[in-house]
Amino acid sequence: MNIVIIGGGPAGSEAAYRLAGEGYTVDLVEKENSIGGNLNNWHQLFPDRKSAAGLVKELQQRLNHPGITLHIDAEAREIAESAPGKFAVKLSNKTVLHGSAVLLATGYKVFDAKRKEEYGYGIYKRVITSAELENLFTNRALATLYGEAPKRIGFIHCVGSRDEKICNYHCSKLCCVTAVKQAIEVREMLPEVEIFCFYMDMRMFGPGYEEMYREAQERYDIKFIRGRLSEAAENIHGQVVVKVEDTLVGKPLRMTLDLMVLMVGMEAADGSGKLAGSVQVPLYPNGFIRPADPHTGTNLTARPGIFTAGSCTSPMNLTDTLTDARSAAWQIKKWLTGSDKHA
Amino acid sequence: MYYDPFVLPFTIGLTALLLFLAVKYIRWIRTFRKSERRKIRKGMFSLKTFRAAGEVFSECLLHRKIYRTNPFLGYMHTCFGLGWFLLIVAGKTESMVYHTSAFNPPYFAIFFRFFHPAKETFPYSETFAFITDLLLLFILSGLFLALAKRFWSRIVGMRKTTKHRPLDLLILTSLWLIFPLRFLAESFTSGLRGGGSFLTNNAGEFFAEFLPLDHLTYPAWWAYSGMLGLFFVLLPFSRYMHIPTEIVYIFLKNWGIRQGTKFNAFSKIQMYACSRCGICIDSCQLNSSLQMDVQPVYFLKKIRHGKEYESLIENCLMCGRCEASCPVGLTHNALRLSKRPDLSRITKNTYSYAKNAAMPAPAKVAYFAGCMGQLTPTVTRSMERILEQAGVSCTYIDKEGGVCCGRPMLLAGNREEAAVMAEKNRAILKASGAEVLVTSCPICLKMFREEYGLQIRIVHHTEYIDELMREGKLKTVPGEQRTVFHNPCELGRGCGVYKAPENILKHVSRKIDTDFDGKKSLCCGGSLANTSIDGRQRNRIAGDAAKAYAAYQPDVLVTACPLCKKTFATASAVPVKDIAEVVAECCRP
Known part of the structure; x- marks a missing residue:
């Protein structure tokens, strides 16, 4: 029996590998020209600082399985139930794939920081996103970014997350720990630089995260200021002047930064809504796909035969994404062997 | 003496209504402040009264403005307003011509066909009969539209109509029944003893063929009078209080209240x-x-x-x-x-911990970006570029930190807080010595113009840019972008600025005219005035508005308010720009 998996990121790749191992044939659809998804834009992973490229390679090698057919440069456009329990997935290259189950692993997209115009992204030269900082790490370009190494760097948390103004009420979960990880990496590269993190709350939910946060303060001399950035301006030297309220002290604060990093949050990928809509799978108000039940029905959707894996249902770290993908593989197997039809 | 007991319901109802209205209006106006009562006394004997009378004719009778919404809806209201009024006037004139005296009881004109022996002619009697019949037909045609509107409001261009109270529906019915009952009473009378004109006469002959008119005519007059009386008695308790009150309102408004x-x-x-x-x-x-x-x-x-x-x-x-x-x-x-209560908490001492804002460098022109302007650096940068290009020496009075204009507080009802802000800003402005105040934010503009009592010129950046372009100080090249203009609420309807942005966009882009130009522009949903709806609801309003503009397939959705720009940024598929950005892109030295 064939399964169509949409999305070749960590979730889709892991699920494909697991399902192929169970003897199913799998069509894995990826809209870019290689697998890995957003992971391709990362340098190192928290909490163990594993190389992101290494993990992508590992996922890729596992796809060299005779049961897996990879369709790259192909975007899934629409899902239709051609017969009860039979699904047809139309691709942008006119191919139609058929499967007894469809797994949505469409992931997330990074928040477009231009939508928070007051932070000056795309307007001020020295404002970059966390994703771009990862790229600077990979290319070892941070120290010479503006001719000389920055002397003061600020990380702005919750850009595009927990923000009513842009209608993203949800927490993207990972930006806090990413900022801690990135701050430590910066410190390792530039021992003299001053580093500030401007946060609302530090949400250190995963194993080892809270320890990393403590280390960041104690060993790496990174300063955490509780307060949200209100506005940023550029001075004549091209530096970024920020206005923040330090809410623990209760006073407004002005600071000049040589580099400002926006910790961009996660939003539902554009494809999620389109594909889920084509099979009447409901979404949360924030655009992520709603599972059949938040406790007992994860990986399942309101439509039998349509499954989900990874961050298309909510912001998720890599550990949880891969676990979720394995869980999805098991749910699909259960459905296809008929022991749990209409679960 | 012409009299019959059936006129009593009408006469009593009308008298009661007039007494009630007189007492009510006098009691209201007596609570007006002295200065306002003086305005009324002064206005009463001036040209303003004629203007008001003109407005009463065009709005209360003709219902001119309703024609803008829909011609059929306008016609329906003209039928009731103007039709009924003319019917009364024609009836009264007819009765006076017949009776050759101005002093006949009011019911005499209303029930003329009952009292007038049909065979007896008098000057122009046939003309009068024709006119009153024509007017009755006119009203009945409006009634037909009103009935149709109840079932299918789209016929008169309304998607949704008001949900009324049961009492209002009752009096609506009594109003509607007045005219068919008059038609029946006059037709029956005509059928019995002649008279009337093309409508009532023919209808009378028709009814006479199969109805016992000698038994029905008198009750029909009772029913007509009773329905008028019922309508008059119920009027003060229903929405039809608007008929007399609108007239009072128009006069008071014209006298300056x-x-x-x-x-x-x-x-x-x-x-x-x-x-x-x-x-x-x-x-x-x-x-x-x-x-x-x-x-x-x-x-x-x-x-x-x-x-x-x-x-x-x-x-x-x-x-x-x-x-x-x-x-x-x-x-x-x-x-x-x-109705918004003043719940001010901020006083002069609230910000005592903050250092006094730095006083700006003096210049003839002061630019005030405002809080929202500070959050849209694209707008302020474009303005800086434009002002520099035009060679205007300008002081940016809130660049290094400023004070809110106070309008958000005012819109929340907190006038005292707004006054605290205004006082601060007035001091800063005074220190700058500016003669012209330019702002990019229409919200601030309205506040400065209406609440600050400043003696200097206050202009929106669209007005200022338009001026610079006209005077040749700012040179631009024509742009090729197709633009649609979203006129911010506070700029257009709020401050009456329509022409300046229109002129600018026609110069620097290919502006597409839309149904939302001028007074009909949409709201982006970001309004500061609503503290009740949440971000998602705002986003839905913004999304719908953006879609309406996107239907014209512009390259850019242009606005002239930093708050509108920010609100649309999350909701619009079409790129959104402030008008200053579009101009800055087309500047040439």
Whole structure:
């Protein structure tokens, strides 16, 4: 029996590998020209600082399985139930794939920081996103970014997350720990630089995260200021002047930064809504796909035969994404062997 | 003496109504402030009274403004307003010609066909009969439209109509029955003893063939008089209070009375002048995007009938679209604002911990970006570029930190807080010595113009840029982008600025005309005035508005307000720019 998996990121790749191992044939659809998804834009992973490229390679090698057919440069456009329990997935290259189950692993997209115009992204030269900082790490370009190494760097948390103004009420979960990880990496590269993190709350939910946060303060001399950035301006030297309220002290604060990093949050990928809509799978108000039940029905959707894996249902770290993908593989197997039809 | 007992219901009803109205209006006007009463006394014997009379004719009788909403809806209202009025005038004239005396009882004209022996002719009697029949037909045709509107309101261009109270529906029925009953009474009389004209005469002959008219005619006159009496007695308790009150409102308005900051007797006059036509419902985006029943018609209705209206006080964008469409011309924003309590907490001492804002460098022109301007650096940068290009020496008075203009507080009802802000800003402005104040934010513009009492010129950046371009100080190249203009509520309807942005965009882009140009522009949903709806609801309003503009397939959606720009940024598929950005891109030295 064939399964169509949409999305070749960590979730889709892991699920494909697991399902192929169970003897199913799998069509894995990826809209870019290689697998890995957003992971391709990362340098190192928290909490163990594993190389992101290494993990992508590992996922890729596992796809060299005779049961897996990879369709790259192909975007899934629409899902239709051609017969009860039979699904047809139309691709942008006119191919139609058929499967007894469809797994949505469409992931997330990074928040477009231009939508928070007051932070000056795309307007001020020295404002970059966390994703771009990862790229600077990979290319070892941070120290010479503006001719000389920055002397003061600020990380702005919750850009595009927990923000009513842009209608993203949800927490993207990972930006806090990413900022801690990135701050430590910066410190390792530039021992003299001053580093500030401007946060609302530090949400250190995963194993080892809270320890990393403590280390960041104690060993790496990174300063955490509780307060949200209100506005940023550029001075004549091209530096970024920020206005923040330090809410623990209760006073407004002005600071000049040589580099400002926006910790961009996660939003539902554009494809999620389109594909889920084509099979009447409901979404949360924030655009992520709603599972059949938040406790007992994860990986399942309101439509039998349509499954989900990874961050298309909510912001998720890599550990949880891969676990979720394995869980999805098991749910699909259960459905296809008929022991749990209409679960 | 012409008299019959059937005239009693009409006469008693009319007398009771007139007494009631006189007492009510006098009591209201007596609570007016001295200065306002002086305005009334002065205005009464001036040209303003003629202007008011003209407005009464065009709005209360002709219903001119309703034609803008829909011609059929306008015609329907003209039938009732002008038709009934002319019928009374024609009847009265006819009775005077017949009786050759101005002093006949009011019922004599109304029931003329009953008292007048049909065979007896008098000067122009046939003409009068023809005119009154024609007018009756005119009214009946309006009635037909009104009936159709009950079942299918789209026929008169209304998507949604007002939900009325049962009592209002009862009196609506009594109003509607008046004219068919008059038609029947006159037709029966004509069928019995002749008279009338093309309508009642023919109908009378028709009815005479199969109805026992000698038994029906007299009861028909009783029914007609009774229905008039019932309508008059019920009128003060129903929405039809708008008929006399609108006239009072128009006169008071023309004599210079305005809605103040408190909900007072003049507010009550406005409230009673609302006809509950429901035109505001379709104009309100809280209805079209969020299906909320919060429009002025419901707000005023709830206040008047003592229902819970508190939840509606805050739930208004104050975009002014209802005001622009209101056929009675009520000042809905001021009315809503008058119900918002002053809960000011900020005083002069609140910010004592903060250092005094740095005083700006003096210059002839001061630029005030405002809070929202500070959050849209693209706008302020474009303005800096434009002013530099035009060689204007300008002081940027809030660049290094400034004070809010105070309008958000004012819109929340907190006037005292707003006054604290205004005082600070006045001092800063004075120190700058500026003669012209330019702002990019229409919200600030309205505040500066209306609440600050400044003696200098206050202009929006669109007005200033337009001026610079006309004077040749700012040179631009024509742009190729197709643009649609979103006129911000506070700029267009709020401050009456329409031409400047239009001129600019026609110069620097290919502006597409839309149905939303001028007074009909949409609200982006970001309004500061509504503290009741949440971000997602705002986003829905913004999304619907953006879609309406996107239908014209522009390359850019242009606005002239930093708040509109920010609101649309999340909701619009088409790129959004401030007009200053578009101009800055087309600047040439």
